[in-house]
Amino acid sequence: MGAGASVDDFSEEVYHLTGNTVKPRMVYSIDFYSREIFCKRDVPTNKFHALSHRWQNREENTSWTVKVDNEETYECQLENEEAKNLDHYLKTFGQGIWLDYVCINQNSADDKNAQVSIMGQIFLGCCTLVVGPNLSPTMPPDDYCSRAWCIQERMFGPIKFPWNFAECDSDRLQWFATAMIWRIPSFGDALKLTDDYHYTEEWRVKSLQMAKKLYPHVENIIEDLINLMVKNKDKKQRAILALSVREKIPCTHDVDDPKWFGKWSCLTFTCDSLYMKDRLYGVWGVPMYMKGVALPYDNVRHAFMLIKKYYPMAYFAAYSIIGQNFLTVNRFQSTDVALTSILTENSEAI
DSSP states (O other): OOSSOOGGGSOGGGGBOTTOOOOOEEEEEEETTTTEEEEEEOOOOTTSEEEEOOOOOOOSEEEEEEEETTSOOEEEEEEHHHHHHHHHHHHHHOSOEEOHHHHSOTTOHHHHHHHHTTHHHHHHHSEEEEOOGGGOSSOOOGGGGGBHHHHHHHHSSOEEOOSOGGGSOHHHHHHHHHHHHTTSTTTTTTTOOSOOTTSOHHHHHHHHHHHHHHOGGGHHHHHHHHHHHHTTOOHHHHHHHHHHHHHHOOOOSOSOOTTTHHHHHHHHHHSBOSSTTHHHHHHHHHHHHHTTBOOOTTOHHHHHHHHHHHOHHHHHHTHHHHGGGHHHHHHHTOHHHHHHHHHHOOOOOO
């Protein structure tokens, strides 16, 4: 710990979720004639769906009014194609869809702070729908997997991929499946779809044979994967089956597995984000929620101190960014203060 900040400088209990009454808004219906979106507040469970997407530049937006019971209304911006796709998901998966730029009042700092603090609960509890540009039921763009906010959205909780796999490019699908499955216990390395001399075919098959005992409810899919590895080597079909496995294994376990926790900790500084501080919230929202703690979006320093307390390894991973910002550390003479200063900068991600 540096000589500056310490956990004694704030009351950790303030951020404990016990008694937290904040609930997310869920979209229940859309009125295209009046351009109104009707929401209700509810506790995130797997009967609801949360859209996970890569934010994009949106040029032809239309203003929509969001209404939530007796609360004050607010405006959100949606492109026409986005509204149609949102309506499609409501009709396909049922009422109760969470979408960040509808369900969070983007013009209210207070609402952003309140809602971002429970995003860990949202993406651990709801079933995530991974969608493409304009919220379309297609694969997301290539940089989806490296974006800070998308990390916890794809790495935790139940998930669905509402695309037509047959229309997906084989190479992109293989790469995406590899990124989606690495947190599944005993699966990530065994199902690694890219070439790697560390993981021979024989080793992968043995790992999957063992996994059949751990996950009897996906035993048939695992057997199909083994056959694909040994026989026709159809990598696209392997990718499709791997994504099917992820849909059936919700990944509700913690990130403290020593086999890959170091890799997880480094995500804070290797992922991409428009604002540096978003790297904390996109990576650590769900793990901290699992500890019963909300990350305060309006206080980066406190958020970092909370993460450091519950996941000390994350602090050591921070040295990768310190090396790139030596002058900042030198100026503050404190590792903690330097890191929170760096994470607070509104600079473009490298």
